[in-house]
Amino acid sequence: MNTLIQQALEKHGISPSIEVDPEATIVSLFEQAVAEFGPSPAFSSLGHTLSFTETYQYALQFASYLQQHTALEPGDRIAIQLPNLIQYPVALYGAMMAGMVVVNTNPLYTPxxxxxxxxxxxxxxxxxxxxxxxxxxSIVANTGVNTVIITELADLHPLGRRLYTNLGAKYLKKMVPSLTIPNAISYRKALSLGDTAAFKPAALEQKQLAILQYTGGTTGVAKGAMLSHRNLVSNVMQSLEMFSGFGLENAGETMISPLPLYHIYTFTMGMLLLVTGNHTVLIPNPKDTDALIADVKRYPMTAFCGINTLFVSLCNHPSFSDADFSTLKMTMSGGMALTGDAAKQWQTITGSDVFQGYGLTETSPVVSANPGSGNQVNTIGIAVPSTQIKMVDEQGQTVAVGERGELAVKGPQVMEGYWQRPEASAEVIDDEGWFYTGDIALMQDDGFMRIVDRKKDMIIVSGFNVYPNELEDVISQHPDVVECAAVGVPDDKTGEAIKIFAVLANPISEKELIAYCRDNLTAYKVPKHFEFRDDLPKSTVGKILRKDLR
Structure with missing residues (x-):
């Protein structure tokens, strides 16, 4: 299989392997970009742009604040719970410059x-x-968090725009609640304090953790994938080589980035563009289609990073086709399966093909992608350089080309393991370093791969992984639910939707159960369909058979 991969990469002008500077870290990549592209635009959101130099200066102040005005030390974890705002990269790079580990945190989380x-x-x-x-x-007192840094929407905008946006959000739109959180400090105050303190560069090595990226699991417990600087730097370099056929240039590209930065897909893609000195336009709320299209029209985009549901939503909007797509060189799709209809509709309107890739949180995330010179819409493309692939049967034996098997991946982008969960890590990474994805795939004789099924019971809603055990654990705690099971069902809008089969102790309406779920689950995890039954199908040992319900 790996010979086929090498041949496919070489056919499309892509090197089968990468060389990564053993001293390179995310911080050194950032500093290199600042040195080379300082005045060029780096990040924009809500109509304001930071250059590479400005981003670095703010990050330096943030790092100095963390070092000199808190009790935090290198290796400590700092959560970032922000939508796509320019404050995010400042906090991210500042925390890493201070030697800390970033915990990407979904803004939609429930308490x-x-x-x-x-x-x-x-x-x-x-x-x-x-x-x-x-x-x-509501929950900070139950945690070990003792430093809380609170930002408002336009904290890094010029004074007039900052006051207009922040005061409007607080007093006119009533978007900002009154808060009483011990030890909280404003983002701007933290930067101000950092500006007066001396920064001491932290000693960083590739083997050190860069981020904890949380993902669900078969047990229903969210686990932190440990991604080191080596993992992330390697995946950036792998992706850059893979995308070499798209005609992208240094310091001349603009990527519209509507997907959230706390998701590993956009996180890595954002860093990829930064390394090449290009401009990332951050979209705080991708569900606000009008605002997203306004930014598409404001910034002549050369790259777009999306998922199937977003392509469909945009293409069905009456004003999207009015935008100028003449500069668009690359449209990437990931996170969920790309449908042929969505790809065709996007190509018809924009004139740009959609190039599908594949990855997982545990692989930093890119495993494979379609090359610029050879797109196959119904595939996940070719494995990126320096990546080994195999498909195995239920006995763990490698299957032949063209046969179905569980996709296993080996490469420098594979995570170090799950945070403080060695048993869970051993379940997915073997002694030889192979990571078993849980996806059933096959390799074509041209080296391209296709996902054909899923070994896990995982449900994918608009590109987000949802694990049935977590849903069942939460819903079964409702006093009127005896037992339940969660499965994914096809959905035209979100790819899959969640359906709950439940046995009740007392009558309860679907509306009441949805309200309960909204109180305890992030919005995309809230089930769309419910079916109440007298009993659920079970195996001889009493395990609920989700496959029968599906």
């Missing part, structure tokens, strides 16, 4: 989910948008 992640990661600090503060306020 239960946030408390679990903060405690599981051992986070001692958090950077959070004021709009989200009520959730943190």
């Amino acid at each position: 239960r989910e946030l408390e679990h992640q903060l405690n599981d990661s051992g986070a001692k600090a958090i950077v959070i948008l004021a709009n989200l503060g009520k959730t943190l306020e």
Whole structure:
């Protein structure tokens, strides 16, 4: 199989392997980009742009604040719970410059989910948008977090725009609640304090952790994938080589980035563009289609990073086709399966093909992608350089080309393991370093791969992984639910939707159960369909048979 991969990569002008500077870290990549592309635009959000130099200067102040004005030390975990705002890269690079480990945190988390992640990661600090503060306020006393840095929407904008946006959000739109959180400090105050303190560069090595990226699991417990600087730097270099056929240039590209930075897909893609000195336009709310299209029209984009549901939503919007797509060189799709209809509709409107890739949180995330010179819409492309692939049967034996098997991956982008869960790590990574994805795939005789099934019971809703055990654990705690099971069902809008089969102790309406779920689960995890039954199908040992319900 790997010979086929090498031949396919070479056919499309891609080197089969990469060389990574053993001293390179995410921080050194950032500093290199600043040195080379200083005045060029780096990040934009809500109509304001930071250059590479400005981003670095703010990050330096943030790092100095963490070092000199908190009790945090290198290796400590700091959560970032922000939508796509320019404050995010400043906090990210600043934390890493101070030698800390970033915990990417979903802004949509419920109190239960946030408390679990903060405690599981051992986070001692958090950077959070004021709009989200009520959730943190309700649980912070139950965690080890003792430094809370609160930002508002336009904190890094010029004075006039900052006051207009922040005061409008707080007093006119009532988006910002009144908060009482011990030891909280404003983002701008933290930067101000950092500006007066001396920064001491932290000693960083590739083997050190860069981020904890949380993902679900078969047990239903969210686990932190440990991604080192080596993992992330390697995947950036692998992706750059893979995308070499798209005609992208240094310091001349603009990527519209509507997917959230706390998701590993956008996180790595954002860093990829930064390394080449290009411009990332951050979209705080991708569900606001009008605002997203306004930014598409404002910034002549050369790259777009999306998922199937977003392509469909945009293409069905009446004003999207009015945008100028003449500069668009690359459209990437990941996170969920790309449908042929969505790809065709996008190509018809924009004139750009959609190139599908494949990856997982545990692989930093890119495993494979379609090359610029040879797109096959119904595939996940070719494995990126320096990546080995095999498909295995249920006995663990490698299957032949063209046969179905569980996809296993080996390469420098594979995570170090799950945070403080050696048993769970051993379940997915063997002694030889092979990571078993749980996806059933086959390799074509041209080296391209296709995903054909899923070994896990995982449900993918709009590109987000949802694990049935977590849903069942939460819903079964409702006093009127005896037992339940969660499965994925096809959905035209989200790819899959969640359906709950439940046995009740007392009558309860679907509306009441949905309200309960909304209180305890992130929005994309809330089931769309319910079916009440007298009993659920079970195996001889009493295990609920989700496959029968599906």
